Amino acid sequence: MGAEEIRSEPKPNLIDVIIILVICSAIGLFVFWLASRFMDRTTFDQLPEWLKGSFGGVFSVLTGSAGIGAAVLHELRRPPDTSPDYLKLIGRCLAALFAMIFIIILIIRFVIPVPVPPSPSPPPPSSVVRHLTHKDVSREGTMREISVTIIRKSSGSGTFNIQFKWTGSGGTWSGSQTATVSFLSKDHTSLQSLPIPIDRGGCFYGGGNLQTKDGELTVDPDLITDIDVTLSEVRNRTQGGC
Secondary structure, eight states, rough: OOOOOOOOOOOOOOOHHHHHHHHHHHHHHHHHHHHHHHHOOGGGGOOOHHHHHHHHHHHHHSSSSHHHHHHHHHHHHHHTTOOOOOHHHHHHHHHHHHHHHHHHIEEEEEISOOOOOOOOOOOOSSEEEEEEOOOOOESSSSEEEEEEEEEEETTOOOOEEEEEEEEEETBBOSBBEEEEEEEEHHHHHHHEEEEEOOOOOOOOOOEEEEEEEEEEOOOOOOOOOOOEHHHOOOOSSSBBBB
16 A cells, blocks of 8 residues: 555444543542542532432443443444544543633632621620729718619610618618719719618618619710719708617
8 A cells, every 4th residue: 555544543422422421420529539538528428419319320320230231232233443442531531520620610719709708796885884882981870882883775875773781870860861972984073963862761780771773874874984972961860879
């Protein structure tokens, strides 16, 4: 022959393509499953059910007796020198598969913007602004354990709770007397004053008689930094000392 005969590479038919795609996808999934195991991730342990079901069904048919028999029969009926190079075609399929995965990674990495996680909402302000105390105050009796709790409401205004114990021990009982509790600012300016009648109905020995008063603030609760407490003179006293 004067010219060298050029032999063309056999083209795969439909059965060849199915065999190559199944083997290629199986190798690809196995490689990524093995890589996820080494990276201690569970990505390929949580594949979608439709993927596991469809791939498992096709793979079981092709690897079963019917699938192997059909492949053998196909090869026996094939004309000589018409079998494709399976290794080369599977290698090309794997190269195309990894190329697509690499392109998807590049798109996710550089094209799709990374979602910005929402900034955590600031914690709600504490409802209790502060808890204030005052030393004992005496005048024909003693106010003991004086405390004031300032509470901020959601509207920005505030309420107060005043507590103290009154005892006439060492003083007198009966009559009328008033305690004045003043809310002070940082520079000790009086912001709001509250008159509280003292219950002088007995000597109240021991720990004393607990008295409380609740009410609404007329000033910004954040401005209150201290309290001042005074006692008025006793009027209309009809009984003696305790």
